[in-house]
Amino acid sequence: MASSGMQLLGFFLSLLGVSATVAATFMVEWKRQAQGKTHRIYEGLWMSCSGNERTTCELYESLLKLPTEVQATRAVMLLSVFLSAVALMVSTVGMKCTRFMDDKSESKSTTAMIGGIMFMVSGLVTVVITSWYVDTIVKTFHTSNKLQSFEFGRAVFVSWAGGVLTMAGGAFLSCRRCSRSRLPASMNSNQLLPTVNSKSNYV
Template sequence: MSSSGLQLLGFFLSLVGLSAVVAATFMVEWKQRQQGSKHHLYEGLWTRCSGNEIITCEPHDSLLDLPAEVQATRAVMLLSIFLSTVALLLSTVGMKCTRFMDGKAESKSTTAMVGGIMFMVSGLLAIAITSWYVTVIVQSFQVTHHLQSSEFGKAVFVSWAGGLLLMAGGSFLSCRRCSRSQSSSSESVSSNHLLSTTNPKSNYV
């Protein structure tokens, strides 16, 4: 696969990963608990929901009243989204299929590499904070009574998937070896073409 194809694949994976991280950040099913057979309680980073057949949601009252894991997860997930957004802009400028910075191949590859590294960092942040959030929930589940404890919900898996996609896409975008090999091969072809055009002239007297 050519370097342009790898960049497009990395850009697509990173875009899907960013969408997943954004969706996970605003999902309400980070923590869930069931009371009785039908009453469900859900708690997200921004809202909490409860109900039987009809679910009603309300935002968190105060930032200071939130548990530490919710505050930290909210901050790190927003940081991951911010870094991914900046990386998306840099990758768009640095990709070979775009017309930005034409005539500056080295600068374009460097810009794409920086964008890929930022994608990898944002994905790592999302995976790390989500894993820590799950660890806190599991520890509280083991300490408290099972009827009063909470379990982690679907948003955790969406966040993990988004972080993995960001890291995979960033690794493709930050690969410069492919672009260097392609540029070196094109330079060798052009040099061979010049030699083939100049050598016949040396046979004439």
């Protein structure tokens, strides 16, 4: 029961992390710039928005004209979402609360571990690319005119949170310590049999 509970906790943490990663991927506020007290400019991985109280958004027309950090971050975030989608399917097959591979308990446990490792890789990729994106914005901010440069927005924090949650969930899913706890119990029960038989000989 403890192992099943740990797997469920890991699965839901990973699912929450993947949801945050998908949301961050399509959020527009990866970069933000304030012009005056009311005018705001936001740039995401897919579109840019600007305006005062009402903002108008436009999709990027050409991929090749985008900055390098936007192209790289977009590609890696999509890769992370793809890995997480595959990890969701793999871990669902390997979890003890599902009926897949019930006749192969060892293979089922290994499948859940593989899904957890894939989640950890996906979360790590998200955290790394987001940190690199932020580092690029900070370097540009310090080397250019600060009044005209961008700062990182809320999508960065959502992406970081999604990556950390996905890694944490994957760590719970890939833990096999609880699944092995049954082996000593079975060995102890086998060891008790000879002692019982030996005592019965004296009666």
